[in-house]
Amino acid sequence: MPRGKSSFICRECGHASPGWLGRCPECGSWNTIVEEITKPSAGPSRAGAVAVAAPAPIRLVDVDAGAHSRIDTTLGELNRVLGGGLVAGGVVLLGGEPGVGKSTLLLQALLGMERAGVPTLLVSGEESAPQVKLRSRRLGGEASELRLLTETQTEVVVACLENLRPAVCVVDSVQTLWSAEISSAPGSVAQIREATGQLLRVAKSKGLALLLVGHVTKDGELAGPRVLEHMVDAVLSFEGERAQPFRILRAVKNRFGSTNEVGVFQMAESGLEEVPDPSSVFMEEGELRSGSAVVPVLEGSRCLLAEVQALVAPSSLAMPQRVARGVDRNRLAMIVAVLSRRARIPLPKCDIFVNVAGGLVIEDPAADLAVALAIASAWQDGPTGKGVAGFGEISLTGKVRYVMQGEKRIQELTRRGFQKVLLPARNGEEYRASGGILSGLTLVAVTDIGEAVKNRSG
Ligand SMILES: Nc1ncnc2c1ncn2[C@@H]1O[C@H](COP(=O)(O)OP(=O)(O)OP(=O)(O)O)[C@@H](O)[C@H]1O
Ligand SMILES: [Mg+2]
CATH class of the missing domain: 3.30.230.10 (Ribosomal Protein S5; domain 2)
Structure with missing residues (x-):
């Protein structure tokens, strides 16, 4: 495939420059220039002269919604936040601060689903296979058939997904992915957007439920572009203080369910335990004191x-x-x-x-x-x-x-x-x-x- 041409565009005013600049010379905004790829089109085309076959739209009544049946993640609290489980072809972004337990939560769900006979894949760009093995030992799933790919190149991950066809895939994390198409460093806006775009296309076309882990910046925003939030179907946020055992999972956006539900977990030696009746777990024990x-x-x-x-x-x-x-x-x-x-x-x-x-x-x-x-x-x-x-x-x-x-x-x-x-x-x-x-x-x-x-x- 021919390599795309890269140019640098200001997100504010659309000004294009051949290289990256800290400040847009057109509108004067800082840090708004991002890399964009323009892929050369496959065939000869003249503006206004592209010949396309007229598509036949389908009637809503003929659409089979059964294709969107839910996949049980085996974690009741995660299912609750997702609106009843994962949706085939749906892409979920899980954000959270470092060390809050994102990898633990998703590995636990994958191990559970694998046990339940759902074909799964874990793409780990952050941790080596032995590290994942150690965590699975802690979670009591070291003998699992779960398949693991330690890879950071987006094209390789996409090829693996197309070949393996798992029902559920976790990518930990989207910030580590890079594409040969783009010259910016991994973790940059352009790289994250390209990686998510490529994975999204596979997920939608192959009916794969995809879970992406995303890091959160100091300000509590998902690192990199907010544009990711628009691309995916659901954005979940995993919150909690590292010194405290309780973790709350919230839906910030959900195309397949309510954003009202929260899931409550407790971090323990053997992984995240669900707290189905969290009513009083946040209260201190004993009598209330003054204050x-x-x-x-x-x-x-x-x-x-x-x-x-x-x-x-x-x-x-x-x-x-x-x-x-x-x-x-x-x-x-x-x-x-x-x-x-x-x-x-x-x-x-x-x-x-x-x-x-x-x-x-x-x-x-x-x-x-x-x-x-x-x-x-x-x-x-x-x-x-x-x-x-x-x-x-x-x-x-x-x-x-x-x-x-x-x-x-x-x-x-x-x-x-x-x-x-x-x-x-x-x-x-x-x-x-x-x-x-x-x-x-x-x-x-x-x-x-x-x-x-x-x-x-x-
Ligand atoms: N043996 C243990 N007992 C209790 N809690 C543990 C144990 N081992 C790890 N943890 C908890 O798990 C957390 C790490 O979880 P995990 O690696 O899933 O986080 P993460 O959100 O993926 O972090 P990162 O952003 O760095 O990838 C630790 O901060 C700690 O609270
Ligand atoms: Mg992690």
Whole structure:
């Protein structure tokens, strides 16, 4: 095949230059020039004179959707996030920080599928065969028939896939692949895009379910181009703190299912264990101390109980510290300001540290009230009452606002034996009107943050 001609194009304005430049001479943007390949066309053609046969479109009614039956990955939590399993011809990108357990998760799934009789292939560009063998030993699958290819050239991987025709293939990682067509180094935007493009074509044409591992940059973005996210069918993100055993698998995008579901795993000696009932795994054991508050947060269709912890200490700094782990820093600043102004707690001269136990990252705005309760509890040095939880969004005026799916949150607290919950008035009314069971749980409706702080103790 003739080698393509490479040129360098600015992603912002489309300016073409013969070599790579740090700054586009046309629009002045930095780091926007990427390598592109123009493949010479096969036959003689003149612009506007390409002869093509008119295609016959097929009717939707005639399309066989059965071809898209799901492949069970043997990991229930992974199936849940994928929307019921892998889809033949579907391409999934799995991103995550170094060491979070991406290779472990996918090797575990491959070993399971191989055991279940699904033909699989692992393409490892990052680890040698003995390294993979060592990991499989840890996962209890060293005697597996799983086929392994340690290769980084895209064309060779494609040739192997076309020849071997596995049903599922994992490429670990897409950043190590390189193509002879492109002169940029492996890991560059052009290389990653070319590799993904080539693999995508094989996957779609041969009905192969493809899983690509992608690294994440320091900013939490998938390394290289975001364009990869548009090319693939699903983007999963594997999150968790390395020091903590829990890992959350989330779908950022999914063409074949909801992006609402999360999977929860626990990293153990023998690999990743599934946590099918993760409701209280993120809570610390024992009684709640001063400075903590419990909140039921929604992760997909499940409700987890999270523990927010706060520490408030007089500051000697001109700009007191605000440290947030597991909650958004700007959200924390807002809650602190509202507590100072609307609940008359003098926090401006205090250092404030907030942490969510178990390494969980909360995006649910319903956690606002728990953050405020934890800070109030830390400042007053009195624990939030035993068996007390709270949820609700806090507005700048100090009002505690209605949140979605209050019913599910209340049900979870009831199931876990909580005695009291502070919640937005409308959520309480809604639950009572629906005739929900409370069995020992008292609903305390709070309209503003001052009222919530007063009602905090058990
Ligand atoms: N024996 C063990 N017991 C418990 N956990 C382990 C053990 N061995 C490895 N781990 C965990 O597995 C993690 C490494 O997993 P893995 O190699 O799958 O991560 P990765 O996301 O593929 O990383 P990379 O981006 O470097 O390829 C370690 O950080 C550690 O937490
Ligand atoms: Mg890895």
